[in-house]
Amino acid sequence: MSESDDTTDGSTSTEEPIENDSKPVETDSETAEGDSTAADEDGSPDTTASERTPDTPEDAGVPTGSTPLEVEGLRRTFGGIVAVDDVSFDVEAGTLTGLIGPNGAGKSTTFNLITGMLEPDAGTVRFNGEEITGLQPHEIANQGLARTFQIARELEEMTVLENMMLAPKGQVGESLWRSVMPITRDEVREQETEQLERVWEVLDFFEIDHLADEYAGNLSGGQRKLLEMARALLTDPDMLLLDEPFAGVNPSLEKRLLEHIHELREQGYTFLIVEHDMDLIMNNCERVIVMHQGRVLKDGTPAEIKESEEVIEAYLGGEV
Numbered sequence: 044m045s046e047s048d049d050t051t052d053g054s055t056s057t058e059e060p061i062e063n064d065s066k067p068v069e070t071d072s073e074t075a076e077g078d079s080t081a082a083d084e085d086g087s088p089d090t091t092a093s094e095r096t097p098d099t100p101e102d103a104g105v106p107t108g109s110t111p112l113e114v115e116g117l118r119r120t121f122g123g124i125v126a127v128d129d130v131s132f133d134v135e136a137g138t139l140t141g142l143i144g145p146n147g148a149g150k151s152t153t154f155n156l157i158t159g160m161l162e163p164d165a166g167t168v169r170f171n172g173e174e175i176t177g178l179q180p181h182e183i184a185n186q187g188l189a190r191t192f193q194i195a196r197e198l199e200e201m202t203v204l205e206n207m208m209l210a211p212k213g214q215v216g217e218s219l220w221r222s223v224m225p226i227t228r229d230e231v232r233e234q235e236t237e238q239l240e241r242v243w244e245v246l247d248f249f250e251i252d253h254l255a256d257e258y259a260g261n262l263s264g265g266q267r268k269l270l271e272m273a274r275a276l277l278t279d280p281d282m283l284l285l286d287e288p289f290a291g292v293n294p295s296l297e298k299r300l301l302e303h304i305h306e307l308r309e310q311g312y313t314f315l316i317v318e319h320d321m322d323l324i325m326n327n328c329e330r331v332i333v334m335h336q337g338r339v340l341k342d343g344t345p346a347e348i349k350e351s352e353e354v355i356e357a358y359l360g361g362e363v
């Protein structure tokens with residue numbers, strides 16, 4: 044894996060103003076859980092998200108045609124290794140786009156080049172029409188392009204609520220944390236009511252509000268993924284980049300995660316998902332980009348990817 048797999052949780056040197064014009068997160072109380080057992084991963088909605096046919100953006104009422112993310116000619120080497128070689132693609136607004144490929148294909152490096160964790164040797168990244176190439180990760184997050192971060196080891200000893208307040212650089216919550224340190228949660232509620240409402244709204248949306256006082260280190264793999272996504276959503280992003288959001292997640296939580304992603308997509312969020320699980324991407328994304336040996340091998344709909352001889356022969360070994 045690349046160097047960027049390091050987490051940056053806990054790097055809290057930049058104090059950001061709290062934004063109160065957050066995109067509303069529509070919660071679904073019917074699917075909310077009341078069980079406070081940290082290891083309990085039940086309660087997923089009946090819909091089998093992993094098998095659902097993706098709605099089109101038009102079905103979801105999302106304006107189509109705009110491409111918030113535009114990647115052009117990205118290249119990155121590590122010594123003699125060309126990890127990413129002339130990679131170009133764009134991501135359409137309000138869609139789920141999957142980025143797949145075998146080990147070493149360059150997915151993580153591409154992800155890290157887009158999110159500012161790595162600098163490209165060549166090429167540009169544009170977001171909402173603005174060039175973001177070479178910007179710091181928190182500057183990119185501030186522009187509305189959020190990514191998830193693994194929960195750092197030191198944050199495992201903090202509660203879910205504290206984790207929500209101690210957000211990565213540039214994320215809403217950082218200033219909350221500074222104010223929460225010396226005082227109780229009730230006092231924070233008085234001082235930062237609106238901001239806390241947003242935190243609880245997001246926790247509620249992801250159905251982990253009942254785990255607010257649980258230590259992050261006690262969460263299951265899937266619950267951690269929900270928390271990671273909840274933290275990313277606090278930035279009020281337009282687009283989320285998810286790096287293997289389903290790794291280590293049991294099938295029940297996987298369905299729930301997928302439901303949340305589809306729900307957010309239907310609210311207008313755009314997703315780029317780096318993932319090893321090809322079936323999951325094929326069944327849930329409108330568009331799939333296949334990388335191989337640092338290059339884009341194929342870019343198309345799941346049906347086009349499945350029918351692509353070059354994907355089958357060069358990458359999938361005929362097992363599509």
Ligand SMILES: Nc1ncnc2c1ncn2[C@@H]1O[C@H](COP(=O)(O)OP(=O)(O)OP(=O)(O)O)[C@@H](O)[C@H]1O
Nearest residue numbers: 044045046121126145146147148149150151152153
């Ligand atoms: N920091 C680094 N130093 C040296 N080589 C690196 C570094 N990061 C990535 N590479 C190399 O770049 C190539 C692409 O790696 P990358 O992690 O982007 O692939 P990937 O598609 O994400 O693979 P995986 O699915 O295994 O995570 C690989 O050959 C990898 O060994």
